[in-house]
Amino acid sequence: MSAFPNREAGAPRVSIVIVCYNQLEFFDEAIQGCLAQAETFSDLEIVIADDGSTDGTTDAARQWAERHPDIIRLALSDTNGGIAANMTAGLKAARGEFVAWLGGDDVMLPGKIVRQVEMLDRQPEVSGCYHDAEVFEWPSGEVLGLFSRLYGGRAFKIDRVDARRMLDPRVQMLPSTLLVRRDRMPAGFDPRFRFHNDYLFDFETIAFGGPYVRLDGCFVRYRKHQRSIGKDKQVVSTLIEENLMVLGAITARYPRYASAIRRREVYYLLLEALKAHRRGDHARGAELTRAVWAKGAWGKAIALKLLRRPLSYLADPRYRRLALELRSRFG
Structure with missing residues (x-):
C-alpha cells in the first residue's frame, strides 16, 4: 500500500514536517522547538511545507533554511491548495524513516523525537507512536490543561490503538504528537476532505502497518487561537458531513x-x-x-x-x- 521506501540512501532517520499557512507570529517558536530536538537526536531533517502564505511565513521559512541549510528543507507552494495538498507535499519531500508532523502554530518540547524513536525501535511491529500535549490559549498564554483530559479520552487509558480502536469515538490523538514509520503510510492525504483527512490517513496507516503505541509524557504544546481551523465557521458548519463522508470512504475500503x-x-x-x-x-x-x-x-x-x-x-x-x-x- 505504501508508496515510500523504508529509508532513502543517505537520508536522516527522522523528518519533522512543519505544516503551515499564514502563521508568521508563531513560526519562529515552532522552528526553534524543532531545531532543539537535534540536541538529543541529531539524525533528523526539518521540512517546512507552506501552503502559499501571504503574511510573510514563506519569507521566514526561506530565511531559516538559509541559516540552517544542513537541516532545513523547503516544500513551498505558490498557491493555497488546502491542508491535504500541503501535508502531501510535505510528506513527499520527507526522506526519513520516520515522519513527525507539527502544526505551524504548535511547539515541540525537549526530548520528543529521541523518546519516540527509542520506543519505535523497541517495537518494530507498530507503525507509529503518540503522546500527550499541553493545551494553551493564545495570546493570553493560559494553560487550559492536558490534551488527554480535554479531548483524548480512551487513547490515554490504553497502550496502543489498532484499527478497531481507532474507530471508537472516545479515542482521540493529536497529529502534532505523532511519529510514524514512513513505509507504513499511504501515498498522500485525500484532497476531498478539508478537516478530517488526517483521521483517514492515520486509520489507513494503522490498518495497513500496525497500531499506534502510546508514549507516556507530554512533548508538545498545542496552541488554541481564533484562527485555529476548529474556529473556522465553514469547517464547523460542514463538520458532520465531512465526518460521515470519511466514514463512508472507510466503509467502502x-x-x-x-x-x-x-x-x-x-x-x-x-x-x-x-x-x-x-x-x-x-x-x-x-x-x-x-x-x-x-x-x-x-x-x-x-x-x-x-x-x-x-x-x-x-x-x-x-x-x-x-x-x-x-x-x-x-x-
Whole structure:
C-alpha cells in the first residue's frame, strides 16, 4: 500500500514536517522547538511545507533554511491548495524513516523525537507512536490543561490503538504528537476532505502497518487561537458531513469494520443532535434522532428523545470535561 521506501540512501532517520499557512507570529517558536530536538537526536531533517502564505511565513521559512541549510528543507507552494495538498507535499519531500508532523502554530518540547524513536525501535511491529500535549490559549498564554483530559479520552487509558480502536469515538490523538514509520503510510492525504483527512490517513496507516503505541509524557504544546481551523465557521458548519463522508470512504475500503464504523456514525449523529437542541433547533435535532434510530441505535435514540434538554448541556464547551468523562465511560 505504501508508496515510500523504508529509508532513502543517505537520508536522516527522522523528518519533522512543519505544516503551515499564514502563521508568521508563531513560526519562529515552532522552528526553534524543532531545531532543539537535534540536541538529543541529531539524525533528523526539518521540512517546512507552506501552503502559499501571504503574511510573510514563506519569507521566514526561506530565511531559516538559509541559516540552517544542513537541516532545513523547503516544500513551498505558490498557491493555497488546502491542508491535504500541503501535508502531501510535505510528506513527499520527507526522506526519513520516520515522519513527525507539527502544526505551524504548535511547539515541540525537549526530548520528543529521541523518546519516540527509542520506543519505535523497541517495537518494530507498530507503525507509529503518540503522546500527550499541553493545551494553551493564545495570546493570553493560559494553560487550559492536558490534551488527554480535554479531548483524548480512551487513547490515554490504553497502550496502543489498532484499527478497531481507532474507530471508537472516545479515542482521540493529536497529529502534532505523532511519529510514524514512513513505509507504513499511504501515498498522500485525500484532497476531498478539508478537516478530517488526517483521521483517514492515520486509520489507513494503522490498518495497513500496525497500531499506534502510546508514549507516556507530554512533548508538545498545542496552541488554541481564533484562527485555529476548529474556529473556522465553514469547517464547523460542514463538520458532520465531512465526518460521515470519511466514514463512508472507510466503509467502502474496509467493510470488515462496518459495525465499528456504524457506532462512530451514531456518535457523530448524536453529538450533532445535541448541538441542534442546544441552539434551539429542535426540528433538526429530531431529524438527527431519527437518523440514529435508523442506524439501529434504538436505546440511544429513545434516551436522546426523552432526555434531550439535560443532555444538550453536554454540547456546551463549558461542560467539555464532563462530556468527555461520560463519553469515556459509556461511549
